[in-house]
Amino acid sequence: xxxxxxxxxxxxxxxxxxxxxxxxxxxxxxxxxxxxxxxxxxxxxxxxxxxxxxxxxxxxxxxxxxxxxxxxxxxxxxxxxxxxxxxxxxxxxxxxxxxxxxxxxxxxxxxxxxxxxxxxxxxxxxxxxxxxxxxxxxxxxxxxxxxxxxxx
Numbered sequence: 001x002x003x004x005x006x007x008x009x010x011x012x013x014x015x016x017x018x019x020x021x022x023x024x025x026x027x028x029x030x031x032x033x034x035x036x037x038x039x040x041x042x043x044x045x046x047x048x049x050x051x052x053x054x055x056x057x058x059x060x061x062x063x064x065x066x067x068x069x070x071x072x073x074x075x076x077x078x079x080x081x082x083x084x085x086x087x088x089x090x091x092x093x094x095x096x097x098x099x100x101x102x103x104x105x106x107x108x109x110x111x112x113x114x115x116x117x118x119x120x121x122x123x124x125x126x127x128x129x130x131x132x133x134x135x136x137x138x139x140x141x142x143x144x145x146x147x148x149x150x151x152x
């Protein structure tokens with residue numbers, strides 16, 4: 001069973017590490033600009049870093065849920081690639097937002113598209129699971145190219 005979810009687990013741990021990195025950046029910015037908790041306003045750079053971290057944290061549960069459902073019910077390899085791209089776009093989002101509010105927009109749109117893609121994969125996988133017989137020739141034909149993706 002582990003080999004059926006190992007890639008999803010790896011992306012999950014990478015996502016948690018990314019969230020920890022974002023939280024550390026807020027701590028460093030608090031120290032740099034002398035902004036003690038629970039304050040959330042102050043220097044504009046601190047506010048942008050704080051908002052970037054908060055925004056990434058808000059979307060993280062949605063991402064993890066869709067990653068796992070798409071990976072289990074559609075295909076682990078495809079969901080993993082989407083997940084890695086999502087983590088990369090959120091990193092670029094954080095970096096861009098820390099510099100200027102406009103810097104977040106491109107990566108924000110890219111990460112949103114990836115979430116929609118994961119949602120589509122999750123829904124397709126669930127529909128196939130509930131509506132198609134598992135022994136059908138159609139499902140086997142669909143699964144064959146996807147298994148090749150999972151082999152790498």
